Amino acid sequence: MIVLLAAPAFAWGHHYLVTDRALSHPSVTWADEQVEVEPLSAFIEAQAPTLQVTLQAYQEWMAGRKSERFAPQGTLVSTEVELLAACRLNPTATFPLVVRLLPGAEPGERIDPATASKYLKPVAPLVMEFAAVEAGDLVSARSVVDTFTDEPDWGFDHELWVYPSYGYGEIPYGKLTGESSKAAFHMQFGHENLLVKMFAHDVTEGMVVERVELFLRLSRVAFDSGHRYWGYRFAAWAAHYVQDLAQPYHSKALPGERFGYYVKYAVSEKKDEMKAEATQLAANRHFIYEDVVAYGLQQSYLEPDPRYAAMSGWLSGGEAVLEANTAEKLAELVMKRAAKHAPKIDAAILAAADPRFTDDPSYDVETAPDYTVAGVLAAMPAPAWDTLLEETGQDFATAGAATRTLLALARGD
Numbered sequence: 001m002i003v004l005l006a007a008p009a010f011a012w013g014h015h016y017l018v019t020d021r022a023l024s025h026p027s028v029t030w031a032d033e034q035v036e037v038e039p040l041s042a043f044i045e046a047q048a049p050t051l052q053v054t055l056q057a058y059q060e061w062m063a064g065r066k067s068e069r070f071a072p073q074g075t076l077v078s079t080e081v082e083l084l085a086a087c088r089l090n091p092t093a094t095f096p097l098v099v100r101l102l103p104g105a106e107p108g109e110r111i112d113p114a115t116a117s118k119y120l121k122p123v124a125p126l127v128m129e130f131a132a133v134e135a136g137d138l139v140s141a142r143s144v145v146d147t148f149t150d151e152p153d154w155g156f157d158h159e160l161w162v163y164p165s166y167g168y169g170e171i172p173y174g175k176l177t178g179e180s181s182k183a184a185f186h187m188q189f190g191h192e193n194l195l196v197k198m199f200a201h202d203v204t205e206g207m208v209v210e211r212v213e214l215f216l217r218l219s220r221v222a223f224d225s226g227h228r229y230w231g232y233r234f235a236a237w238a239a240h241y242v243q244d245l246a247q248p249y250h251s252k253a254l255p256g257e258r259f260g261y262y263v264k265y266a267v268s269e270k271k272d273e274m275k276a277e278a279t280q281l282a283a284n285r286h287f288i289y290e291d292v293v294a295y296g297l298q299q300s301y302l303e304p305d306p307r308y309a310a311m312s313g314w315l316s317g318g319e320a321v322l323e324a325n326t327a328e329k330l331a332e333l334v335m336k337r338a339a340k341h342a343p344k345i346d347a348a349i350l351a352a353a354d355p356r357f358t359d360d361p362s363y364d365v366e367t368a369p370d371y372t373v374a375g376v377l378a379a380m381p382a383p384a385w386d387t388l389l390e391e392t393g394q395d396f397a398t399a400g401a402a403t404r405t406l407l408a409l410a411r412g413d
C-alpha cells in the first residue's frame with residue numbers, strides 16, 4: 001500500500017573522510033600499524049578451510065534470523081568468484097590494490113578512479129584521488145581502513161536482483177539497476193510506524209545488519225590468521241554499513257513526515273502523487289545533507305574554517321566506543337539513534353537551504369543545473385548553520401564511535 005523511496009547515491013558522500021577523522025580519536029592506538037598489501041586470491045588460497053567453516057557458521061546465523069530474503073550457498077571457496085557467490089555479492093566485482101589519498105596529499109602519481117571501480121566518478125568540488133599499490137607493499141592500517149570504507153559502494157552490492165539463486169527475493173526499495181540498486185543493503189528502516197509496518201512491510205526489510213555481521217566475521221578470520229591487510233579491509237567494509245546506518249536518511253524512510261501523513265496517504269486517492277512528492281523531498285534533503293558534510297569534511301583538511309573544524313571534531317572526539325559487543329547490537333543501536341534523530345536533521349536542512357532545493361517536490365537536486373554545494377553554503381543564514389552543525393554533531397559522534405567500536409570488535413581489542 002505504501003511503497004516508498006528510491007535512494008540517492010552515497011551516504012556521507014565520502015566515507016573515507018568520516019573514517020579518517022574517526023580514527024584520529026585519541027583512543028585509537030593502532031592506526032600507524034604497517035600491514036602488507038595482499039591480493040584477495042592469495043588470502044583465499046591460504047585460508048580456504050577456515051573460510052568454509054566461517055561461511056557455514058554465518059549461514060546458520062542467517063537461518064536463525066528466519067529471513068525470507070536468504071538462500072544458502074556453497075561454502076567451499078577457492079577463488080574470488082566462489083567467495084563472491086558464497087557471500088551473495090555481485091560476481092563481477094574486483095578488488096583493486098589501491099590507496100585513496102586524503103585532501104591536500106603531496107603531488108605524485110595518481111590513477112584514474114575508474115580503474116578501481118566503474119562507479120567512481122569525481123564530481124567537483126569533491127576531490128577523488130587514488131594511487132596504486134602492489135602486493136607486498138607496506139601501507140598503514142589507517143590508509144587501508146580509510147580507503148576501503150568506501151568499497152561497498154564500488155560494485156559488489158549493485159544489481160544483485162538478477163541472481164535469484166541468492167534468495168534476496170523481490171526488490172523492497174530502490175531500483176533494479178544503477179546506483180540505487182544497492183539501497184536495500186545500505187539503508188534499513190527498522191523504526192517505522194505501525195502503518196508502514198502493516199501496509200508496506202517491504203520498506204522495513206533492509207539487509208544492512210546482515211552485511212555488517214558477514215564482513216565482521218570475515219575480518220576476524222583474517223586477523224586470527226595474521227592476514228592483517230584483509231583484517232582491516234573486511235573491517236572497513238563492515239564499518240561502511242555502520243556509518244550508513246548512522247545517517248538518519250538511511251535509517252528513516254521519510255524523516256519529514258509525521259503520522260498524519262501516513263493516515264492521509266492511506267485514505268488518499270492520489271497515492272502515487274503523494275508518494276512521489278514525499279520521496280523527492282526526502283531525496284533532495286538527503287542529498288544536500290551528504291553534500292554539505294562531505295564538502296565540510298574535505299575542506300577541514302584544506303582551510304582553517306572553524307565550522308569545518310567543528311565537523312571534523314565531532315568525529316574525532318566524544319565517546320571512544322559504543323556499548324555493543326556484537327555486530328548486530330551495534331547496528332541496531334546506531335540505527336535506533338539515527339532514526340530517532342531524523343526529524344531534527346531534516347528540520348535543520350529545511351532551515352539551512354533555499355526552499356527551492358528543500359521544499360519543492362518538482363525540483364531534483366541531483367540533476368538540477370543551478371544547485372551547487374558552495375552556493376548553498378554561501379547563502380546559509382548563520383543561525384541555520386549553527387543548528388545544522390549541532391545536529392550534524394550528533395550524527396557524527398555516533399558515526400565516529402560506531403566506526404571505532406566496529407574496528408575494536410574486528411581486532412578483538
Ligand SMILES: [Zn+2]
Nearest residue numbers: 011153186244
Ligand atoms: Zn553505503
